[in-house]
Amino acid sequence: MASSKASRLGEEVWKTRMDKVNAELVVLTYGTIVAQLCKDFDSDYIEVNKQLDKMGYNIGLRLIDDYLAKSNTMRRCSNFRETAEMIARVGFKIFLNITPTVTNWTSDGKQFSLIFDENPFADFVELPDDGRAQDELWYSNILCGVLRGALEMVQMQVEAHFVSDVLRGNDTTEMRITLIRYIDDELPPEDD
Amino acid sequence: MVVYSFYIFDRHTECIYSKSWLSPAPTSSSSTTTTTTPSGPTSDTHPPLPSSTTTAAPTAAAGTTGRRSAPTTSASSAADNDAKLIFGTVFSLRNMVRKLGGEDDAFVSYRTAHYKLHYYETASNLRLVMLTDTATLSMRNVLHQIYINLWVEYVVKNPLSPVEHKGGAGVRNELFELGLEQFIRGLM
Amino acid sequence: MSHVGSGKAASSKEQTGLRYPSNGKTIYHRPLNRTKTAELSQAAFAYLFSEMVIYAQRRVAGIQELEKRLNLQGHPIGLKLLDLLLLREPPRSQTRPLTIIALLHFIKINVWTHLFGRQADRLEKSSNPDTPDEYMIVDNEPLVNAYISVPREMSQLNCAAFVAGIIEGVCDGAMFPARVTAHTVGGKEEGEMWPGKTVFLVKFQPEVLEREALLGKG
Numbered sequence: 093m094a095s096s097k098a099s100r101l102g103e104e105v106w107k108t109r110m111d112k113v114n115a116e117l118v119v120l121t122y123g124t125i126v127a128q129l130c131k132d133f134d135s136d137y138i139e140v141n142k143q144l145d146k147m148g149y150n151i152g153l154r155l156i157d158d159y160l161a162k163s164n165t166m167r168r169c170s171n172f173r174e175t176a177e178m179i180a181r182v183g184f185k186i187f188l189n190i191t192p193t194v195t196n197w198t199s200d201g202k203q204f205s206l207i208f209d210e211n212p213f214a215d216f217v218e219l220p221d222d223g224r225a226q227d228e229l230w231y232s233n234i235l236c237g238v239l240r241g242a243l244e245m246v247q248m249q250v251e252a253h254f255v256s257d258v259l260r261g262n263d264t265t266e267m268r269i270t271l272i273r274y275i276d277d278e279l280p281p282e283d284d
Numbered sequence: 285m286v287v288y289s290f291y292i293f294d295r296h297t298e299c300i301y302s303k304s305w306l307s308p309a310p311t312s313s314s315s316t317t318t319t320t321t322p323s324g325p326t327s328d329t330h331p332p333l334p335s336s337t338t339t340a341a342p343t344a345a346a347g348t349t350g351r352r353s354a355p356t357t358s359a360s361s362a363a364d365n366d367a368k369l370i371f372g373t374v375f376s377l378r379n380m381v382r383k384l385g386g387e388d389d390a391f392v393s394y395r396t397a398h399y400k401l402h403y404y405e406t407a408s409n410l411r412l413v414m415l416t417d418t419a420t421l422s423m424r425n426v427l428h429q430i431y432i433n434l435w436v437e438y439v440v441k442n443p444l445s446p447v448e449h450k451g452g453a454g455v456r457n458e459l460f461e462l463g464l465e466q467f468i469r470g471l472m
Numbered sequence: 473m474s475h476v477g478s479g480k481a482a483s484s485k486e487q488t489g490l491r492y493p494s495n496g497k498t499i500y501h502r503p504l505n506r507t508k509t510a511e512l513s514q515a516a517f518a519y520l521f522s523e524m525v526i527y528a529q530r531r532v533a534g535i536q537e538l539e540k541r542l543n544l545q546g547h548p549i550g551l552k553l554l555d556l557l558l559l560r561e562p563p564r565s566q567t568r569p570l571t572i573i574a575l576l577h578f579i580k581i582n583v584w585t586h587l588f589g590r591q592a593d594r595l596e597k598s599s600n601p602d603t604p605d606e607y608m609i610v611d612n613e614p615l616v617n618a619y620i621s622v623p624r625e626m627s628q629l630n631c632a633a634f635v636a637g638i639i640e641g642v643c644d645g646a647m648f649p650a651r652v653t654a655h656t657v658g659g660k661e662e663g664e665m666w667p668g669k670t671v672f673l674v675k676f677q678p679e680v681l682e683r684e685a686l687l688g689k690g
Contacts (some may be wrong), residue, residue, distance in 0.1 A: 106513075113615065115510035116556075117587045118517045120549045125524050128545055132531070147527065151519045153447045156408050157440045158515055161432035167388065168407050187513045215507055218499055221490050245295070245408040261491025277409070280297040280372055441518055 095177045102185030105162050110186055115212055122213050126231060130220075137228035144230075148237020156242040159183055168246055172271050173197075175248070176204050179239065188212055196268075208265040211258070219259050226261060230254045236267060247275040287468050288399060288415040291367055292435075292455070295409030297375070299367035300449040301456065303464065305472075374403050374413060392424060406431055426471065434463045505560060514618070521616055525631055535629050539654070543637035550641015557582050568646050572676065572684055575648055576607055579639055587638070588615050605676045609639070612666040614654075630654045632670045639672055649677045 126144070133139045159165075163182050169175040176194045184190050190212065196205035213232050219225040230236075236252040243250045249272045256262035289304035374391070381391040393402045395418055402420075404412045404427035412427045438460040439445055449455050492498050528541040558568055561582075569575040580592040598606035614632045632654040640652040655671045 111514035112511040113514045113517050114587055114589065115507050115512045118512045118520060119507075120552065121517065121520050121524070124545045124549055125520065125527075127548070128524075128527075143527075147523045150447055150526070151523055154440045155515070155519060157406070157410065157431075157436050160407050161436040164432075165407060187516045189510075189512060212507075212510070212512060215502075216499055219490065226491055247409070258493050261493055263493045263495070278295060278297050280368070280375055441515070441522075 095181060098177050098181040099185075099191070101163060102182040102191070105182070105186045106189060109162050115215075119213060119215050122234070123217065125234075130229075135220075135222065135224070137225060141228075141230050141233045144233035145237040145240070148234035148239075149241040150237075151234070152238040152241020152243075153245055155187070155238060156245040159186070159242065162186055172201055172248075175243070176206075176269070180206060183242075192267075202271045204269055205255070206267045206269065208267070211265050214257075214259055214265075217259060226259075230257060231259050232257070232265070239267075239269060244275070247277070249273050249275055285420045285471060286417040287472060288417070290415075290464070290468070291370060291413040293367075293371050293374075293411040293413070294449055296448075297371060298449075299364070299371060302363065302367055303461075305468070370401075370413060371411075374401070374411065378403070378405065393422065402427060404428060404431070410435070430464065430467065434460055434467065438463060504556070508560065514615075517615075518618065521631070521634070524634075538629065539633035542631060542633040543640065543652075546634045546637020546639075547641040547644070550638040550643070551645040552641075553583060553586070553638065554642045554645040557586060571687070572607070572648065572680065575643065575646055576609070576674070579642055580609055583638070583642060584611075587635075603675070605678065605681050607674045607676075609672040609674065610669065611635075611672070612669050614668065614670050617668050617670070630656045630670060632672070636672050639674065643674065643676075648680050650680070651675045651677075 125147075126140070129140045129143050130137070133143070159182075163186065165178075169178055180192050180194045184192055190208065190210055192206040192208045194204055195207060197203070211232055213234075217231060219229060219231065230253075233254065236254065239252045240250055250269055251272055252267055252269045254266065255268050256264055256266045258265050286306065288306050289302065291299055291303075292301040294300050377394070378391040381389050390405070391403055393400055395401075398418065399415050400418050400420055402414045402416065402423040404424055406412075410431070412431060414423055414427060416423060438457060439449075439455055442457060442459075445455070445457060524545065525538075525542070528538055528545075532538045532541055554568070557578075558566055569578045576595055580595045584590065584592040592609050593612045594608075594610040596608045596610065598604065598608065600606070611632075614635060616632055616634055617630070636652040636654040640650060643650040643652065652672055652674050655673060657669050657671050
């Protein structure tokens, strides 16, 4: 089945083609980014979420080329389901060494959920106890932006947001992704 | 194998990078509207100067392209136009190929009497075009290597280069140029 | 700072205190050493770091300020790393470093190995008699600069200011207040083998040296 091929690809790329660093460096760096944003925006967590999403979007625009290069993908996925499988089994695997589960497909096949049983960014993290953070801040919101940016570069416009997060006291960390539309190729400007 | 020139077009159909090593043999009058390479340095072998489409190229060598005008100040705009022509050609060919051969089919290269043009498009709509002599076989692998070893490493991963390379910003950095030069020289 | 609510806080949402998932697992249940050798891709770090640099760049006016911001962002990491690494040491070496040299060795070996997988390349004391409080940690190829190709207009920028901030955090946490800055020394001269060579200049505050001198005598 194509998904096990994807898993094997992800595993192989992770083992052989990715340079690795200590996870704690990455986690601590991400923590300092979020902390800095909270400080800059004066604990306006809605704004922090937006900023994280924007930063993630910028990362996604770059990361897609890296992903395509590392996974030696020559062609686009043929449908959204395949895209979801590749994201979960190859994309997340080669960058974060995790494989979220793809579930909760809607009947029209345009929406699915990613369930993270481990989120490396949230290691050692506890949200501030100011009564608002747990209701307003999505700590790992950068991942939503990354997916949005990366998929836009392969001509899919998607919307991604978290619906639950262990840091907020929920039982799982779940992200919901919706395909809005496929983007057409840009045409060159008309000559005189 | 001789490489004449190399272009990169982004997904907004803009030329964000171009470099020539040599112009192909000057075309006799039969040059049609399909392009030849832009005016680069004249046929001296070394050192090549990249003909930049973004800044006014100091190389004012007269163009041997199909366009006649070329007062020296418009050497760079001639190069600009060449890049646009190349892109237009390539884009139309690619669309036609997809229409005729189905979505999975891909335009790979075309050959004229004087040069061969190789095309490689990534899934992220980055387009690499290379002009070589007619004897060269497929450069698809070469273009793929340039993409993964040079583009991704030195442009994509460089935090100080912008994400959208409008007008070529951020592409022309030292590491990328050096790497490209070494890579191509190693092939020639 | 949070006070730990009851384990099954999901059902009883108290007014104050954080909610935890219904299995009651908080971060305090996780063993600290679980992720000691965990690895993520270097690309992940590179992208995060580059976004951090770009974000900082938008909010500051000049290179000095940018480096200062990066330094500030590294500082809390250094503080946390000091505690974490000392905790993970085998019990007999778990005391925090008491002399300058011990501290700098700790940084050169433990901190560097933890973060970058190798030791720092050199540790030197300044030979200038006017500045006995300056020490230098040399790294031939700082990881954080791996993908950065500094444009000419910004040639004084060294993004290793972030690492300098981490070092500063470690020093401050160990009660050896210092200022740490990063300087690029690798260049086109000398047929340089390491063009990205960076020197982290650690300048201790005067009271540190006084204390050191006192302790030495005592």
